[in-house]
Amino acid sequence: MGLLSKKDAALITDPLADNNPITIQVLGICSALAITAELKASIVMSLSVLFVLGVGNVVISLMRNIIPSKIRIIVQLIVVATLVIIVDQVLKAFAYDLSKTLSVFIGLIITNCIIMGRFEAFALGNGPWRSFLDGIGNALGYAVILIIVGFFRELLGSGTLLGFKVLGDPIEKTGLYALGYENNGFMLLSPMALIVVGIIIWVQRTRNKALVED
Amino acid sequence: MEHIELFFKSIFIDNMVFATFLGMCSYLAVSKKVSTAVGLGAAVIFVLAVTVPVNWLLDQYLLQPGALKWLGAEYADYDLSFLSFIMFIATIATMVQLVEIIVEKFAPALYNSLGIFLPLIAVNCAILGGSLFMQSREIPTVGLSLTYGVGSGIGWFLAILAIAAIREKIRYSSVPPALRGLGITFIITGLMAIGFMSFGGMLTGGDDEGKKEETTAVQVEKKEVEEKKVETTEEKAEELANNTKEITE
Numbered sequence: 001m002g003l004l005s006k007k008d009a010a011l012i013t014d015p016l017a018d019n020n021p022i023t024i025q026v027l028g029i030c031s032a033l034a035i036t037a038e039l040k041a042s043i044v045m046s047l048s049v050l051f052v053l054g055v056g057n058v059v060i061s062l063m064r065n066i067i068p069s070k071i072r073i074i075v076q077l078i079v080v081a082t083l084v085i086i087v088d089q090v091l092k093a094f095a096y097d098l099s100k101t102l103s104v105f106i107g108l109i110i111t112n113c114i115i116m117g118r119f120e121a122f123a124l125g126n127g128p129w130r131s132f133l134d135g136i137g138n139a140l141g142y143a144v145i146l147i148i149v150g151f152f153r154e155l156l157g158s159g160t161l162l163g164f165k166v167l168g169d170p171i172e173k174t175g176l177y178a179l180g181y182e183n184n185g186f187m188l189l190s191p192m193a194l195i196v197v198g199i200i201i202w203v204q205r206t207r208n209k210a211l212v213e214d
Numbered sequence: 215m216e217h218i219e220l221f222f223k224s225i226f227i228d229n230m231v232f233a234t235f236l237g238m239c240s241y242l243a244v245s246k247k248v249s250t251a252v253g254l255g256a257a258v259i260f261v262l263a264v265t266v267p268v269n270w271l272l273d274q275y276l277l278q279p280g281a282l283k284w285l286g287a288e289y290a291d292y293d294l295s296f297l298s299f300i301m302f303i304a305t306i307a308t309m310v311q312l313v314e315i316i317v318e319k320f321a322p323a324l325y326n327s328l329g330i331f332l333p334l335i336a337v338n339c340a341i342l343g344g345s346l347f348m349q350s351r352e353i354p355t356v357g358l359s360l361t362y363g364v365g366s367g368i369g370w371f372l373a374i375l376a377i378a379a380i381r382e383k384i385r386y387s388s389v390p391p392a393l394r395g396l397g398i399t400f401i402i403t404g405l406m407a408i409g410f411m412s413f414g415g416m417l418t419g420g421d422d423e424g425k426k427e428e429t430t431a432v433q434v435e436k437k438e439v440e441e442k443k444v445e446t447t448e449e450k451a452e453e454l455a456n457n458t459k460e461i462t463e
Contacts, residue, residue: 110303194403198404
């Protein structure tokens, strides 16, 4: 990363692992879990959050000196809501089916705690460039978890990835299915998202003892 | 009758936390002690009961395609539904502020117990989610939207109460160090969500459209069963705590 100083680069890389917004900061879980039954939906959701958080952080950071602190929550909400409306309209125009799948969860990006959390914790106290990097970094950290969860749930639940039948055809019994493999339909149900995230947290904290609580 | 059906449906079958994962952030953050969980849960019921009907009125008379008909014929084909996010969140933020002021003035005791949670609630996904689901499920009347708001609030309340009770108990069991705190909470919530899925069978399964006609017949019977289940939910939480303990051991 020749472009970025070491400190700036850390803003992007930290949230990917040791300061991950979902598994460590516990932010933004609301919308993260419900839409991860398919990899495609997870990717689109991640991109939406990337856009909203990147742009929103810059906007808030530019306005940080003129926002009266008493009404800052509502100012932040209006900024996010505007950005989310843009995302929602773009999705409805270019990917209508997908926007139906995501249904209200695009709207719920507004109250996604990652967004408000980063506004409060970072954008209100830092310049626009660093805020932008922080936004991108945290959105990527969010994306990593979403994509891992989406990957396993789609692969084990329906035997596909992005809609491609990577494990063979379950009806014609080709590929793995010829050996008697069955899809685990349970993975598609919402509770499994929680358990998969729980396992990710387990793996992560086993590898890095410093993150263990209590 | 449809009020009762919607009420129990929003508590158990479409439970905010276990079916749609709404309000998970505060659910995880504020569930360490039962007493604070009760405070937040009560505040959520309260705010949902206020904001869902208000947003229903906004949706019906401002935002829906053709909703501006009451202004005159030339406004009949306006469609402002793209503004719903910003309207809903602005309403919620305003209502929360208003509720806070009113409660502080007229019920200081209630304010002391709910007060600190109210500002938190403006950005709780469960509140906005309640309004957005109200819109996308096309709830027909303002009375039903009130029922829906209260029902979802109670569902959320039950969920946070149960997890707080479990977390208080689980402190005495030996969870693997890496799972302590957040990890085990996630997994318990997953197990509880599986438990709650069994409520799905109460409404004969299938899609929402099919459900409505079929359920009218079994409603009376179902109501009794559900009332019993309300009582047993507390026991169930305990049972779940024991189960998870066994698993972790």
